[in-house]
Amino acid sequence: MSEFRYQIKSVLDNVLALVEELEANWVANGLDKDTVFALRTAFQEAVVNAVKHGNKQNPKTTVDIIYRLSDSQLEIEITDEGEGFDYSSLPDPRNKDQIMKLGGKGVFMMKKFMDRVEFIGKGNRVKMVKLRNLEGASKMIEDILVFKPGDEINANSTGKLRKVFDEIINSDKKKVVVDLSGIEYIDSAGLAILIEFFQRLQKNSGKLHICGLSSKISKIFEVAKLNSIFKIYDSFEKAYKGF
Amino acid sequence: MDVSRETLKDITICKIAGDININNAAQLRKLFEEIYKEGARKVVIDLSSLNYVDSSGLASFIEFLQRLTQAKGILRLSGLSDKIANIFEVTKLNTIFQVFENVERAKEGI
Numbered sequence: 001m002s003e004f005r006y007q008i009k010s011v012l013d014n015v016l017a018l019v020e021e022l023e024a025n026w027v028a029n030g031l032d033k034d035t036v037f038a039l040r041t042a043f044q045e046a047v048v049n050a051v052k053h054g055n056k057q058n059p060k061t062t063v064d065i066i067y068r069l070s071d072s073q074l075e076i077e078i079t080d081e082g083e084g085f086d087y088s089s090l091p092d093p094r095n096k097d098q099i100m101k102l103g104g105k106g107v108f109m110m111k112k113f114m115d116r117v118e119f120i121g122k123g124n125r126v127k128m129v130k131l132r133n134l135e136g137a138s139k140m141i142e143d144i145l146v147f148k149p150g151d152e153i154n155a156n157s158t159g160k161l162r163k164v165f166d167e168i169i170n171s172d173k174k175k176v177v178v179d180l181s182g183i184e185y186i187d188s189a190g191l192a193i194l195i196e197f198f199q200r201l202q203k204n205s206g207k208l209h210i211c212g213l214s215s216k217i218s219k220i221f222e223v224a225k226l227n228s229i230f231k232i233y234d235s236f237e238k239a240y241k242g243f
Numbered sequence: 244m245d246v247s248r249e250t251l252k253d254i255t256i257c258k259i260a261g262d263i264n265i266n267n268a269a270q271l272r273k274l275f276e277e278i279y280k281e282g283a284r285k286v287v288i289d290l291s292s293l294n295y296v297d298s299s300g301l302a303s304f305i306e307f308l309q310r311l312t313q314a315k316g317i318l319r320l321s322g323l324s325d326k327i328a329n330i331f332e333v334t335k336l337n338t339i340f341q342v343f344e345n346v347e348r349a350k351e352g353i
Contacts, residue, residue, distance in 0.1 A: 012265050012266055013266065015265070016264060016265075016266060037326055040295075041297070041330070044264065044297055045297060045298055048265045048297070048299075052265070093334060094334065094335035099335060099336070099338070099339055100305060100308075100309060100339065101305075102302035102305055102306060103302065105298040105301055105302070105334055106297075106298035108334065109298055109330070109333065109334065112333045112334075113333075
């Protein structure tokens with residue numbers, strides 16, 4: 001794993017210069033075009049936020065960036081000197097009452113273009129992860145398979161999902177993390193397929209850890225009493241380390 | 244960011260090339276304001292050479308759309324690359340903007 005550290009003064013010009021530098025680094029490290037574009041989008045939004053909203057463009061303040069690259073993923077941590085913000089209740093900018101608003105799109109774009117985005121503490125630090133070489137949005141990290149389904153799990157997508165789960169069972173994976181942080185909605189058909197997968201995995205003496213539940217999905221799990229049968233973790237780190 | 248524009252009959256065609264980011268989004272807003280103040284109400288923006296747009300750039304587009312819509316004008320976007328189209332899709336901005344394959348198509352029936 002290689003680690004890169006940068007510190008920039010809170011000047012917007014510096015952000016773009018750094019973005020260019022890192023982009024070259026990503027390309028040089030063999031990342032594909034789509035991954036580079038996604039990283040650039042998320043990284044630029046995050047550092048601009050740190051400079052503009054966090055440090056209020058005060059050139060006496062700095063933004064710290066740590067960027068770690070391994071075979072399986074890229075992790076970027078950005079810290080500013082600001083007061084942070086309430087990241088627990090950000091409205092979805094795609095909602096009808098939000099879509100015409102000029103602000104509130106940046107953080108959402110970060111979340112969409114990265115595999116994980118986590119604000120830490122008071123919100124002046126953000127940690128973002130992009131998994132490398134996403135094949136069907138799944139990735140082995142050591143002996144753990146991490147699978148992140150797309151937008152929704154419903155009657156339309158269960159066929160595709162079942163195929164992925166079949167593959168996982170057939171390839172005899174024993175440790176599986178299903179990261180639902182990209183999921184906005186799950187219906188009863190989706191829950192059924194998740195339960196079925198869980199049972200098959202268990203029969204094969206495998207383990208399923210679930211993380212990344214939004215408050216909406218959390219409620220659905222609670223109502224269906226699934227939180228008592230599934231092992232649910234409140235962060236990817238915990239789900240991953242929980243094996 | 245490079246900008247060029249021409250007016251054909253009552254349609255203003257504005258081509259934006261390169262990157263739109265936090266450093267030039269203000270310049271873009273100013274350009275849109277100028278176009279609006281000159282009285283243009285049918286505007287096609289050619290994004291076929293646009294390489295990148297960030298959230299501040301998106302905000303400039305939304306603001307321009309609001310202004311033109313309020314004045315019963317029309318704003319159409321055209322020629323989005325896959326990457327740029329992806330940004331509009333992810334943010335669902337493709338539901339509020341009229342998006343066309345190219346300038347010719349965008350001009351039809353405006």
